[in-house]
Amino acid sequence: MNILRKALVLVVPVMFLVGCASAPTETMDEGFDSDVESSVGTDMGTDMGTDMGTDTSTGAGFGSGGSDSSVETMGLSDGSDISSSALSLNDSSPSNLLNTRVIYFDFDRSKVRAEFNDVIAAHAEYLANNPGAMMKLEGHADERGSREYNIGLGERRGNSVARHLGLQGASRGQLDVVSYGEERPASMGHDETSWQLNRRVEIIYTKEQ
Amino acid sequence: MLKVILRSFLLLMAFWVGNAQAALTIEITQGVKGAMPIAIVPFTWEGPMPQAPLDIGAIVTTDLYRSGRFSPLPERDMLARPSDPSKVNFQNWRVLGVENLVVGKIRAIQNGQFMVQFVLFDVFRSSQITGQTFKVGKVSDLRKTAHQVSDIIYEALLGERGAFDTRVAYVTQAPDAAGKPRYSLQVADADGYGPQAVLNSREPLMSPSWSPDGRKLAYVTFEGGRSSIYTQDIYLGKREKIAGFRGINGAPAWSPDGTRMALVLSKDGSPDIYVMNLLNKKLTRLTKSYGIDTEPVWTRAGDAIVFTSDRGGKPQLYQVTLSNRQVKRLTFEGDYNARATLSPDGRMVAMVHGNGNQYRIAVLDLENGAMQVLTDTTLDESPSFAPNGSMIIYATESQNKGVLSAVSVDGRVRQRLVLQEGDAREPVWAPYGK
Numbered sequence: 001m002n003i004l005r006k007a008l009v010l011v012v013p014v015m016f017l018v019g020c021a022s023a024p025t026e027t028m029d030e031g032f033d034s035d036v037e038s039s040v041g042t043d044m045g046t047d048m049g050t051d052m053g054t055d056t057s058t059g060a061g062f063g064s065g066g067s068d069s070s071v072e073t074m075g076l077s078d079g080s081d082i083s084s085s086a087l088s089l090n091d092s093s094p095s096n097l098l099n100t101r102v103i104y105f106d107f108d109r110s111k112v113r114a115e116f117n118d119v120i121a122a123h124a125e126y127l128a129n130n131p132g133a134m135m136k137l138e139g140h141a142d143e144r145g146s147r148e149y150n151i152g153l154g155e156r157r158g159n160s161v162a163r164h165l166g167l168q169g170a171s172r173g174q175l176d177v178v179s180y181g182e183e184r185p186a187s188m189g190h191d192e193t194s195w196q197l198n199r200r201v202e203i204i205y206t207k208e209q
Numbered sequence: 210m211l212k213v214i215l216r217s218f219l220l221l222m223a224f225w226v227g228n229a230q231a232a233l234t235i236e237i238t239q240g241v242k243g244a245m246p247i248a249i250v251p252f253t254w255e256g257p258m259p260q261a262p263l264d265i266g267a268i269v270t271t272d273l274y275r276s277g278r279f280s281p282l283p284e285r286d287m288l289a290r291p292s293d294p295s296k297v298n299f300q301n302w303r304v305l306g307v308e309n310l311v312v313g314k315i316r317a318i319q320n321g322q323f324m325v326q327f328v329l330f331d332v333f334r335s336s337q338i339t340g341q342t343f344k345v346g347k348v349s350d351l352r353k354t355a356h357q358v359s360d361i362i363y364e365a366l367l368g369e370r371g372a373f374d375t376r377v378a379y380v381t382q383a384p385d386a387a388g389k390p391r392y393s394l395q396v397a398d399a400d401g402y403g404p405q406a407v408l409n410s411r412e413p414l415m416s417p418s419w420s421p422d423g424r425k426l427a428y429v430t431f432e433g434g435r436s437s438i439y440t441q442d443i444y445l446g447k448r449e450k451i452a453g454f455r456g457i458n459g460a461p462a463w464s465p466d467g468t469r470m471a472l473v474l475s476k477d478g479s480p481d482i483y484v485m486n487l488l489n490k491k492l493t494r495l496t497k498s499y500g501i502d503t504e505p506v507w508t509r510a511g512d513a514i515v516f517t518s519d520r521g522g523k524p525q526l527y528q529v530t531l532s533n534r535q536v537k538r539l540t541f542e543g544d545y546n547a548r549a550t551l552s553p554d555g556r557m558v559a560m561v562h563g564n565g566n567q568y569r570i571a572v573l574d575l576e577n578g579a580m581q582v583l584t585d586t587t588l589d590e591s592p593s594f595a596p597n598g599s600m601i602i603y604a605t606e607s608q609n610k611g612v613l614s615a616v617s618v619d620g621r622v623r624q625r626l627v628l629q630e631g632d633a634r635e636p637v638w639a640p641y642g643k
Contacts, residue, residue, distance in 0.1 A: 107565070108565075136434075143588065143606075144563065144565075144568055144588065145524070145545060145547060145561065145563060145568060145590070146504060146517065146524075146547040146548035146561050146590055146591070147415060147416065147548075147590065147591070147634075147635065148415070148416060148459050148460040148473065148503045148504045148517075148548070149501060149503055149504065149517055149519075149524055149547050149548070151415075151436075151457055151459050151473075151480075151503070152457065152473075152475075152479075152480045152501030152503050152519075153501065155456065155457055155475055155480065156479075156501065177456070178434065178435050178436070179436075179457060180413060180431065181415075183413035183415060183431070184413060188609075189609075190588065190606055190609065
């Protein structure tokens with residue numbers, strides 16, 4: 001923990017700079033504001049748990065190390081930008097991937113879209129480094145179709161995110177999946193503009209450390 | 210221990226609520242050509258007050274009209290308003306093309322009680338078809354009596370039992386003063402009158418299901434941030450948690466004999482269908498698939514369960530036999546068939562039938578395999594048969610509101626029940642009480 005805190009002090013200013021230049025992501029407390037983009041990046045094709053340093057749109061990546069250093073700074077291929085991150089839930093800068101707390105899905109699908117790979121990797125690393133931390137994954141569906149089937153679909157989405165987190169170091173005991181189906185829409189409209197915001201998994205830290 | 214009991218008691222007190230302000234109004238969106246012409250003469254009143262405490266004739270008129278099977282003569286067109294059966298001049302009604310005539314009266318008797326009498330005539334034969342006298346204990350029971358009159362007339366003329374003196378349960382969601390969602394489980398008369406909340410919650414409520422005797426409701430709550438299944442006696446307000454496993458606890462469905470509950474649990478992996486013995490709470494797992502198995506509904510004989518599964522890729526209806534766990538697929542038409550409900554005679558399955566953009570109510574005839582789409586809106590869900598099988602009540606969306614609608618099983622008659630505020634959803638028609 002001490003190492004982490006020291007590292008944080010060093011890294012925060014760097015992150016702030018990166019934050020100014022990077023693409024917008026969801027804000028921390030209101031993941032379902034109507035002005036939130038459901039699509040954070042384009043198709044980056046980054047495989048889970050492998051080469052994490054190539055995402056140029058969100059501007060940060062994680063090593064998969066888990067050794068004594070919990071912070072890693074990486075240069076991008078052209079060397080003109082600096083990408084870095086710290087495993088802090090309390091850093092509200094837009095570049096902090098941990099601030100992205102909503103994962104969106106395609107209609108009737110539970111496959112995690114590639115654009116969310118880095119976000120999930122960041123949360124997995126945080127959980128791996130903070131074994132006491134606990135996360136609730138709330139699965140949701142849009143309103144189309146029957147309600148109980150949508151409960152099943154929401155759970156499948158939550159499990160899909162949980163599986164990715166688990167593969168990247170989170171312990172299954174840290175994760176709790178609850179499906180609300182279509183019962184708690186983030187956006188109240190009855191068209192695709194709202195539906196795409198409602199097909200989601202919300203990441204909620206019930207215990208941060 | 211005492212603390213636990215006390216806490217449960219307070220919780221129940223907080224949830225048990227009396228009258229809700231919400232009320233439903235009915236508008237017929239589509240009627241039948243060739244509905245039976247009938248005249249219901251306003252019931253005369255004999256009592257100390259200037260007028261009757263309830264206009265029974267008007268309620269009977271509305272009941273018969275909204276069934277879509279009758280076309281009641283407007284009061285202003287009546288040439289006479291007899292109340293005494295012996296004073297009826299049938300010619301007055303024949304000239305108006307009225308085939309059937311109802312006359313009646315309501316009389317105050319001692320101790321705040323009432324006597325309600327009516328006679329149904331065949332106008333062309335100049336003869337009485339049926340008639341009855343009711344002794345009614347108090348003012349608040351008069352509405353029930355009016356629905357009973359409607360049921361008798363309906364059965365006498367159409368040969369099938371009426372469903373006017375029945376109730377529906379449904380879930381509402383409306384924002385409270387602070388704008389936060391408030392969910393309620395409501396029970397109202399089948400005409401939408403007198404809704405009463407039997408449960409309020411700040412967390413979602415889902416999937417109400419009636420016990421076969423119409424005394425209890427099973428439902429899903431998200432109290433404490435996770436799903437669980439409760440049963441509740443709607444008269445006593447007493448409730449019992451019957452399932453609160455890890456993962457999904459959903460879609461409760463009472464067996465026809467009331468001793469077992471089909472439900473959906475995901476504690477062992479993906480959502481599967483289980484049956485719980487309600488006496489000893491013992492669980493039996495019925496399905497085991499990697500897909501989503503959900504929305505169980507019992508066949509009338511109680512020996513099989515129809516359910517939704519996406520084991521084949523898309524949600525379709527299947528049936529599993531309890532004795533041997535054999536599964537057969539029931540629906541083949543369309544991309545999406547879910548949330549089955551069986552007609553009271555067991556011959557038809559109503560369901561949500563969709564294709565990604567439109568979700569409508571359809572019925573499948575189990576004998577000949579014919580599928581018929583009954584509705585033409587786009588977000589229809591949660592079909593439920595009237596206990597006489599004549600109508601299906603369902604939820605849909607209209608002008609950004611969740612509304613309840615009903616459609617006849619042949620698709621020819623439609624009516625909408627509009628809640629004054631908030632969204633209504635998941636209507637379930639109560640069985641005939643025992």
